[in-house]
Amino acid sequence: METVAPQKEIIDAVKAAGGDAFKSCYQCGMCDTVCPWNRVHRFSMRKLVREATFGLTEIDSEDIWRCTTCGKCPQVCPRDVRQIESGVALRRIATEYDVFAGAAAPIPGIAANLRAEGNPFGEARSKRADWAKGLGVKRFEEGMEVMYSPGCYLSYDPRGKKIAKATVEILQAAGVNFGILGTDESCCGESIRKTGDENLFRTLARSNIAQLVANGVRKILVSSPHCYHSFKNEYPEFMVHFEVVHITEFIHQLITDGRLKLTKPVAKNVTYHDPCYLGRHNGIFEQPRQALMAVPGLQLTEMAENRKNSFCCGGGGGRIWMETPKGERFSDLRLEQAAATGAQVLVTACPYCITNFEDSRLGRADGGASIEIKDMTEIIREAI
């Protein structure tokens, strides 16, 4: 058996990078029991924590890239080990040394795209607002009710553009005075930060904040829970304080205020998947559900693992950009759970979840015939 000695320099480096909370761990194993990885593969967060505590972390291990930052383990950890912050600390060191093992190989490329074009796809910044062409979407002006920020996926990805379209149609139907920043906007930076690229995150954040301030933005409406999380919880690190609202919250408010009237029936049996960054990380569980239940004819069935026990789709923590081998994809499992409820539609409210579920759907035995994947806005749009 291998004999090792603790490495003080590495322990110090990990702490300096934000991984101080590792020290609190008392090896109870609770993290491993809730981690979605252990439903598809064998992975021990506890071991990662232990290695970091003794400075024995191998930064060329692919294990430090597995975490999707879903939040299940910090939610239950009795010693408050803050696995996400601590895990990101390890990735910061790896990023510093330019070591991206295993599935993390694409990350440098993504980072390059973000730096160059302000989006992970590497598509031209000038095309960021193309999705809005012909939809009557205005440029944001100070004094408007909200600034709508669709995020990178809704701006560039073909599937995402459909969601952006449904979203603006809802806003227009409700008479909301909104505008977009279009090409002046860059990626929120939430996911690249979770891969350990702190510098790039700061660059993106500063750029976005400058634009927000310059354009007189007060209230930001987002579609992606990741943007929501970043604008709301991380941007205040730069001493700014914007009001941030997620589209599901906003729609629920519009319905409650009577501004949005849902009159067309959508007679479908649907089940709702709580995205990690909307539900578990930010506590928004009921508004999406209540909005769905306001749709005439819609039947909402719950999956067993719902609300704060929701099962991650596998997209967070930068893993949306990483290749996960078949048989290890969380979204496959989650889609089966959805299908098992008898629902015809799996509804959710996050572009990463949509992307992963659509992918899983195609991989199903029946080619995806028996279940559809829809964003909440797409369902609401049908009911107007």
Place this chain on the structure above:
Amino acid sequence: MEFGLLQQQWNTQNALRPADDNMGDVMVIGGGISGIQSALDLSADGYKVYLVEKSPTVGGKMSQLDKTFPTNDCSMCIESPKFIETDRAPNIQLLTYTDVDSVEGQPGDFTVTVLKKPRYVNADKCTGCTTCVARCPVKIPDPFNQEMSLAKAVHIYFAQAVPLVTYIDDSCLFLKDKTCGICQGVCENDAIDFGQKAEKVKIKVGAIILSPGYETFNPLPRNDYGYGVFKNVVTSMDFERLLCSTGPDEGQILRPSDHKHPNKIAWIHCVGSRQVNPSGGNSYCSAVCCSYTQKQVILAKDHLPDLHAKIFHNDIRSYGKDFERFYQRAQKLPDVHFVRSYVSVGSEDPVSGDVSIRYTTPDGVVEEFFELVVLSVGLVPPKDAQRFSKVFGIELNQHGFCKVEPFNPLQTSRPGIFTSGAFQGPMDIPESVMGASGAGAQAANLLKSRRGQLSTDRVYPPEKDVSQDEAKIGVFVCRCGANIGSVVDVPGVAEYAKGLPGVVHVEDSMFACATNTAQAISDTIRDKGLNRVVIAACTPRTLEPLFRDTLREAGMNQYYIDMANIREHCSWVHSKEKEAATAKSKDLVRMSVARVGELEPLDEFSLPVDKNALVIGGGVAGMTSAHTLAEQGYETYLIEKASDLGGVASRLHFTLEGMDVQSFLKELKKKVYRHPKIHILLDASITHVDGYVGNFTTTVKSKGRTRTIKHGAAIIATGASEYRPTEYLYGQSEQVMTLLEMEGKLAAQEEKLLAAQNVVMIQCVGCRNADRNYCARVCCSGTMKNALKMKELRPEVEIYVLFRDIRTYGFRENYYLKAAHQNVKFIRYESDDQPQLESIKQGGRSVIRVTALDPILDKKLELDADAIVLAAAVIPAEGSADLARMFKVPLGPDGFFQEAHLKLRPVDFAAEGVYLCGTAQYPKHLSETITQAYGAAGRALTLLSNDTVTASGAVCSVTPRDCVSCGACISVCTYGAISFEDTPGGKKAVVNSVLCKGDGLCVAKCPTAAISLSHFTDDEVFTQIDAALAEI
């Protein structure tokens, strides 16, 4: 039974009782086991006590338990005799169903306003017959059974309730909208009184003892592990009720969803404890859950032999006396698995109702379904904690428990108000009981000038002389709920008893110990003119004193009773053979009936009490108890073998909580040295001990002089020692030291130690092994203490702790967390793979290379240490065996002194007059030692406060004519009760009846049958044997 007659007797009894004047000495708040103990001790001391309890009966949480760890005694069996003792003690005014409204005043002169809640039942008229209960139409969830079964709106809380009076819950139809009234109609004694109102009463007392106990952590708000969502997830208290024969299913373990026996049960540790996240839990360890879980596993295995049990934990806290052996007992059971992993709950199978648990194993995460999941919930402050803080003007600590003085855990933040039991923090029953005696002692000290002024003596009716009468035997057969009743055909045995010679009355009951039954026995004796009683029930060890007292209440000599043990000796050991068990019960009853006819009346002895005390051991325990006794006015001799007082505390400098031990010790020594009533003998050794309770004579040699001390009570406080390791290079390398040695060096800020870069601390050295199969209790906390102190002095030092289980129980868990926050690293090792040490030179430095396997990394860690600290075991003090022999008290299997009863008599010995405290009893922390020392003093006070003490009448005596002076009896008597006396007829053996414990060994040995044992004479025993063989 004639109700008219009963009514007459009740009225007479009540007329004789004077109306209370609302003035007393001490008020005890909380009628659980701790409050009861304080009340009984103070009552015996001659103080008048008000015992206030908010629920309808005394008993507290202990009354809800099935059995208690680690002895697995039936909880109600050992607790309920104390209820009746409390009820019968004239110095105790019992106020049940009563809350405290406000408190004013100062020590010595408090006015407490209590709120007597309306029972809507007149306690003076109610006989506890339960006719109203039978007829009441309203069913409510039964609070005693954790709401898992139904009770009626009018009901008695539980069968052994004291007082045995019903109360009416708010769901009563009459109380809600004046409909119904059936109970009023059927009550033959007109006891229902819907006009009752809450009544405020002002009571003046001199001191207050708070013992409101604890609550269990409620997992419902957070739905921990699916509680409240999945049907088959229950709490440990729910499970305790399921186990109990007085529970919802009469002792059948039936799971909530389908009432089937669960054959696969999971226990989850630390529910609500040891967590700083998520919010709603507590950071401390609840101290008792590991042991109570092991108890539940052992009992469940007994109920369900095919049980597959998995216990999920992260450290087993088996730190107490006999806990480690209890843990091993559970581990050894077939198909019982202790799994080191916290868990998360998965899902509920909609068809079977089974619940899945996810846990880690060395081979990855496993999901397993269980038929029942039991949550080992922690302990939280009692419901009234916040309110009491305001009402009593006392401070609570950060966790909401009672804040106590660091070196006096029984003193609250307000003078005159003391506390005991779990209100201070999670603790087990022995701690609660010794604390209760200790709080009693402190209250007594406060009020010493008033002792006896308000006290009333117990008066028994005159004893009738029935020795010339023909035997009229009453047989009372008990079902003991399902304990006896589910195996033995109790009505059949009762029927059989009717046909036995001499039997004139037979009765069977559900619980003979139940208050009403005990009262009924007294009444039946009087009504039917019985002169002999046979109780066919449980072991005499639990309830014989209660039944003997019951006979006295009925005007009968208390020795006219025999108990046929048809529970421990029958139904419990032959639970699978009902017919044979019933036949055996009949045999046992027949034998008892035969014997009881031969029994003679015996008198107990009253002996004078010498009002001096002797305390052996001048450490913190000895000094504290000596000072407490001296404060009460008793001349106390304090014997210490060293040249100065102090004991092991002389080597302690700081506690985990950061208290300065040396200044505390200095103050204590000063108090003791200066006290006019304490006589100190240093450099002392005891050469001889003679005598018996109330009348000891001890010879002590001190500084060349020999003295003989006469004393009534003795307290053994001889402490313990630190094991001197032979392992881990101790003695071979200067770099290896023990915890105590490290503490000394830290206090002196020794350069060499402070220069260390790496320190490795190894736990469990010299214990938890074949040589010493116990846990030394204090070392895990001691290690945290020293590690934190070292970090304070030298923040850059690296400290590694190699452990097997971290046993920082109670609030000490917070310091485990603190140590982790300060980067102390913890590495677990298994007992069969101990760390390897090697003394080497590394880069010019002499280090000790420690190699240990880390089970999580699955790699061997190599640590180069500048200092090794061994958590060396606490071992019994030298000379314990000699002292034990001299005082005729036993040592336990680990060499520590053995108390009378591990749970309820933790400072007494079976031999009366001798008491025990401190680490002589078992390793413990300084604060626990202080508590126990006050407790031992409290118990000694109950002896010294009285002018006489009573000794049993069942003793041996010699017929001199038949004695041949062989001396066999003397050699076999372990109590030294027999000696030779010169008589005109030669040397004859003579028994000192006070020392004699009546075990009968001498009787068996005597070749000429010259010696006989009263209450077990040859005639009595042979009659019993003849009766046994009669039907063969």
